[in-house]
Amino acid sequence: xxxxxxxxxxxxxxxxxxxxxxxxxxxxxxxxxxxxxxxxxxxxxxxxxxxxxxxxxxxxxxxxxxxxxxxxxxxxxxxxxxxxxxxxxxxxxxxxxxxxxxxxxxxxxxxxxxxxxxxxxxxxxxxxxxx
Amino acid sequence: xxxxxxxxxxxxxxxxxxxxxxxxxxxxxxxxxxxxxxxxxxxxxxxxxxxxxxxxxxxxxxxxxxxxxxxxxxxxxxxxxxxxxxxxxxxxxxxxxxxxxxxxxxxxxxxxxxxxxxxxxxxxxxxxxxxxxxxxxxxxxxxxxxxxxxxxxxxxxxxxxxxxxxxxxxxxxxxxxxxxxxxxxxxxxxxxxxxxxxxxxxxxxxxxxxxxxxxxxxxxxxxxxxxxxxxxxxxxxxxxxxxxxxxxxxxxxxxxxxxxxxxxxxxxxxxxxxxxxxxxxxxxxxxxxxxxxxxxxxxxxxxxxxxxxxxxxxxxxxxxxxxxxxxxxxxxxxx
Numbered sequence: 199x200x201x202x203x204x205x206x207x208x209x210x211x212x213x214x215x216x217x218x219x220x221x222x223x224x225x226x227x228x229x230x231x232x233x234x235x236x237x238x239x240x241x242x243x244x245x246x247x248x249x250x251x252x253x254x255x256x257x258x259x260x261x262x263x264x265x266x267x268x269x270x271x272x273x274x275x276x277x278x279x280x281x282x283x284x285x286x287x288x289x290x291x292x293x294x295x296x297x298x299x300x301x302x303x304x305x306x307x308x309x310x311x312x313x314x315x316x317x318x319x320x321x322x323x324x325x326x327x328x329x
Numbered sequence: 330x331x332x333x334x335x336x337x338x339x340x341x342x343x344x345x346x347x348x349x350x351x352x353x354x355x356x357x358x359x360x361x362x363x364x365x366x367x368x369x370x371x372x373x374x375x376x377x378x379x380x381x382x383x384x385x386x387x388x389x390x391x392x393x394x395x396x397x398x399x400x401x402x403x404x405x406x407x408x409x410x411x412x413x414x415x416x417x418x419x420x421x422x423x424x425x426x427x428x429x430x431x432x433x434x435x436x437x438x439x440x441x442x443x444x445x446x447x448x449x450x451x452x453x454x455x456x457x458x459x460x461x462x463x464x465x466x467x468x469x470x471x472x473x474x475x476x477x478x479x480x481x482x483x484x485x486x487x488x489x490x491x492x493x494x495x496x497x498x499x500x501x502x503x504x505x506x507x508x509x510x511x512x513x514x515x516x517x518x519x520x521x522x523x524x525x526x527x528x529x530x531x532x533x534x535x536x537x538x539x540x541x542x543x544x545x546x547x548x549x550x551x552x553x554x555x556x557x558x559x560x561x562x563x564x565x566x567x568x569x570x571x572x573x574x575x576x577x578x579x580x581x582x583x584x585x586x587x588x589x590x591x592x593x594x595x596x597x598x599x600x601x602x603x604x605x606x607x608x609x610x611x612x613x614x615x616x617x618x619x620x621x622x623x624x625x626x627x628x629x630x631x632x633x634x635x636x637x638x639x640x641x642x643x644x645x646x647x648x649x650x651x652x653x654x655x656x657x658x659x660x661x662x663x664x
Contacts, residue, residue: 233384
């Protein structure tokens with residue numbers, strides 16, 4: 199696992215995403231701020247990808263232009279994207295992964311933000327990151 | 330573009346002192362500025378970036394990639410070199426390092442505007458004849474044009490007499506060139522440089538001009554025919570377009586499933602998705618995920634979209650309650 203945020207925030211993040219990471223076929227998770235900064239990444243194969251080496255994420259986030267949800271289906275894998283209050287959540291999964299389960303778990307995660315419980319949602323991560 | 334209304338007002342007042350030639354519009358952030366660029370004939374953008382954020386850099390890259398004829402003056406806390414390194418796309422970028430004075434900004438704006446017409450200004454000329462001279466003289470220049478009849482604006486980019494690209498009313502490349510070359514009388518401003526390298530028009534200038542004339546004649550003939558037919562509602566004449574092969578293919582693929590009537594709202598070609606698809610393809614390549622086959626997008630609108638990458642992107646507008654996975658599967662089976 200490669201850490202791009204602070205350690206405390208990363209530990210919290212791993213806990214937050216436990217359910218999504220546990221879904222069969224999920225290959226990785228990334229969180230970007232609305233400014234296009236990579237705030238967190240986790241890949242099942244820790245050495246496979248280094249998204250922080252690419253400078254075009256900012257342009258991509260800008261192009262998303264507030265899209266609420268997107269699913270990019272490629273030949274082998276798909277990238278599921280969800281807008282959160284403070285950033286974007288990206289889930290990379292193989293095409294054989296149960297995508298309704300991924301969507302459902304993302305919805306549960308983000309609804310925790312909307313309900314303001316503050317214990318499970320993505321906002322908790324961003325709060326830690328800002329400390 | 331600036332969040333500080335006082336600086337905007339001071340700049341506006343100072344620029345207007347130099348004559349009626351300057352029209353100034355203000356935007357508080359990148360999003361509003363993007364909207365203004367789409368609607369207004371902007372020739373120069375002055376951006377107060379202080380410490381540029383990712384969204385500021387993305388905005389600059391958006392301007393350079395979408396509006397290559399629009400010059401940018403950035404007022405920044407960074408050095409000019411550092412900002413240029415952060416912005417990957419090529420474009421006309423000048424920097425004013427902070428601290429700055431209003432006079433310094435106004436002077437830079439004036440120079441930039443003057444540079445845009447350093448090669449001369451011509452009024453009431455015929456486009457085709459003039460541009461053939463540019464080709465013959467193998468000139469490198471950026472030509473900004475205004476259709477005198479409609480006040481619509483456009484830009485042409487020449488490198489050594491070769492027409493590289495064109496932009497007009499949201500169009501780029503050949504389509505924009507066809508529109509510009511269909512204008513009868515234009516005013517044009519010549520800049521003796523071209524900050525643009527990529528060739529988007531691969532036809533000879535002569536061929537582009539001829540094709541533009543052909544299209545113009547065809548449109549005129551169609552209008553004349555419609556006038557003769559004395560249609561009952563002549564103000565709303567929309568010729569029914571024949572469905573393209575790709576749209577028909579996508580419709581057929583979706584038609585193979587037992588689809589509930591009303592799930593599909595519309596199927597059409599729509600190239601406004603090209604940028605998102607191109608960038609998604611780049612991400613797919615990075616993750617070794619293979620070729621992009623289809624994208625499902627919820628923009629928070631009334632309907633959602635399935636977008637299929639083709640030469641011209643095909644958009645299937647769907648009810649958000651539609652069976653998304655079934656539709657994706659049907660589209661994937663057809664590829």
